[in-house]
Amino acid sequence: MEAHLYKNKFTHYVLIIVGTFLMAVSVNVVYEPLQMVTGGLSGLAIVIKKVTGVFVEGGIPLWLTNLMLNIPLFITAIIVRGKTFVKHALFAEVSFTIALALVPTSFNFIGQDYLLAAVFGGVIGGVGIGLVFAANASTGGTDLLAMIIHKFKPYYSVPRILTVVDGIVVMVGIISFGITKALYAIIAVYITTKISDSILEGLKFAKMAYIISDEYERIAEKIMAELDRGVTGISATGMYSNRDKKMLFCVVSKKEIVEIKELVAEVDPKAFIIVSDAREVMGEGFREYRQ
Missing domain, CATH: 3.30.70.120 (Alpha-Beta Plaits)
Incomplete structure (x- = not known):
């Protein structure tokens, strides 16, 4: 019984690590070089990197922004929802932050083809998110923010809140990088959702x-x-x-x-x-x- 539980836990953490690594590849290698904001805190981090490029050479790294934005969210989640609620999300978030720091942003195999970026970024990110969700975890970010808001506004569903929050991030991306890149980002979001859903359904x-x-x-x-x-x-x-x-x-x-x-x-x-x-x-x- 103990060996079975250990195997399940090991598989659980492997799925999270592999999944967050793939998510980091989609962000660092595909979206960030082409300034495609697909929502979430990683999308907001892309905007912040560009804005802070005036003050800091190269802008604030994505992993650092992602970490700093998540810290208050996790503290709030622990107070509002309890330690058990954020346990798996905390491990996934740490794993995602480390992956963002390790995956090189200079390696761009897409070039300037935005459609190709939307497709490959959506597929890679979708597989990553699907694996994380299959491990019954979350990387925090806007997902966690939506759950916190839902605690105070229970008459709004979590998916609806998440749609609004991510929509605001995409709007910030439109203001920063223009509507064309945002439209390709929306294609990437659609593909990501379809791929992650397919992985979850395939497992079940x-x-x-x-x-x-x-x-x-x-x-x-x-x-x-x-x-x-x-x-x-x-x-x-x-x-x-x-x-x-x-x-x-x-x-x-x-x-x-x-x-x-x-x-x-x-x-x-x-x-x-x-x-x-x-x-x-x-x-x-x-x-x-x-x-």
């Missing part, structure tokens, strides 16, 4: 199979023996034949659904199979339930 998705066959007992035995998956027998009545029969129901991974179909065809080529997506499955053999 499973397949449901309904199997109708006169050989239901043999099919159930083979599924339980060869795939080690549970099967539920549901009483059903064929309305055409008016005969009582058993309909098998089981939930398997995407890869196993192919084996299920082959196994059923082996036992009863005339079996009727219905396959559909299960949006999220929790329990033995799948994702553990977390409160």
